[in-house]
Amino acid sequence: MSRVIVLASSKGGAGKTTVVANVGVAMAQLKQEVVVLDADIMMANLGLLLGLEEQRVTLHDVLAGGVKLSDAISIGQEGMRVVSSGVSLEGIQKAKLERLKKVVNELSKKFEFLLIDGPSGLDRDAITAISIAQEVILVVTPDIASLSNAFKTKLIAERLNVKPVGVVTTRVTWKDFEIPPEKINATMELPVLASIPEDPAVRRSVALGEPVVTHSPKSKAAREFKKLARTLVKLSGTD
Numbered sequence: 491m492s493r494v495i496v497l498a499s500s501k502g503g504a505g506k507t508t509v510v511a512n513v514g515v516a517m518a519q520l521k522q523e524v525v526v527l528d529a530d531i532m533m534a535n536l537g538l539l540l541g542l543e544e545q546r547v548t549l550h551d552v553l554a555g556g557v558k559l560s561d562a563i564s565i566g567q568e569g570m571r572v573v574s575s576g577v578s579l580e581g582i583q584k585a586k587l588e589r590l591k592k593v594v595n596e597l598s599k600k601f602e603f604l605l606i607d608g609p610s611g612l613d614r615d616a617i618t619a620i621s622i623a624q625e626v627i628l629v630v631t632p633d634i635a636s637l638s639n640a641f642k643t644k645l646i647a648e649r650l651n652v653k654p655v656g657v658v659t660t661r662v663t664w665k666d667f668e669i670p671p672e673k674i675n676a677t678m679e680l681p682v683l684a685s686i687p688e689d690p691a692v693r694r695s696v697a698l699g700e701p702v703v704t705h706s707p708k709s710k711a712a713r714e715f716k717k718l719a720r721t722l723v724k725l726s727g728t729d
């Protein structure tokens with residue numbers, strides 16, 4: 491059985507795309523068949539983070555119709571497969587979001603893991619990206635605003651029959667004003683699957699178009715991304 495997991499966060503810049511890119515590569519390192527999908531149609535940047543901005547056929551073309559999904563699948567680091575979205579305004583206008591479910595169904599037949607990078611917030615596009623998954627991971631920064639919005643997202647996911655599996659805290663600096671993992675766990679009523687530190691190695695790797703897990707594998711953030719990948723693979727084994 492394949493697993494279709496969407497990563498959701500209330501605000502942009504929380505680190506969602508970074509988590510998808512790095513956990514995808516770390517899962518590929520664990521010999522999992524994994525594909526990452528950029529469902530952030532308006533603000534696509536997963537391909538950029540992976541250095542794949544030259545991709546000619548994108549998810550936009552597939553959603554516009556007349557292009558095969560297999561032509562939009564590229565090969566990323568460690569053999570991870572990637573379906574990027576385009577950045578042109580014309581492509582955005584032509585893309586029909588209602589076709590996304592079919593794309594996900596097709597991908598889930600071919601891969602063990604499908605990680606979906608959705609838009610931030612809770613507008614129609616973000617809710618569509620959640621609704622096409624089986625499970626949702628809430629990506630939060632350790633502050634009250636982020637948690638309260640994530641709780642709302644959790645409730646919406648449950649109504650859509652998408653199972654919330656846990657929380658990933660990002661950009662953590664361990665300062666005393668940040669909400670600690672135990673409290674996040676209690677507030678969200680979900681396990682904290684990982685706490686990704688704020689790490690300059692991430693910004694450096696983004697600038698170079700390479701995930702931090704391959705660019706600086708020993709950095710603190712890379713270690714935590716790899717731990718998260720192991721957790722998700724293990725969770726899958728116990729289902």
Ligand SMILES: Nc1ncnc2c1ncn2[C@@H]1O[C@H](COP(=O)(O)OP(=O)(O)O)[C@@H](O)[C@H]1O
Pocket residue numbers: 499501502503504505506507508509535610660661662686687688689690692693696711
């Ligand atoms: N753990 C981190 N440490 C340092 N910088 C980070 C971290 N996660 C993300 N960033 C920075 O924040 C930017 C936005 O992250 P991104 O993953 O695109 O957020 P989102 O997809 O939630 O909008 C990245 O380009 C990167 O520079």
Ligand SMILES: [Mg+2]
Pocket residue numbers: 506507508530535607
């Ligand atoms: Mg993003």
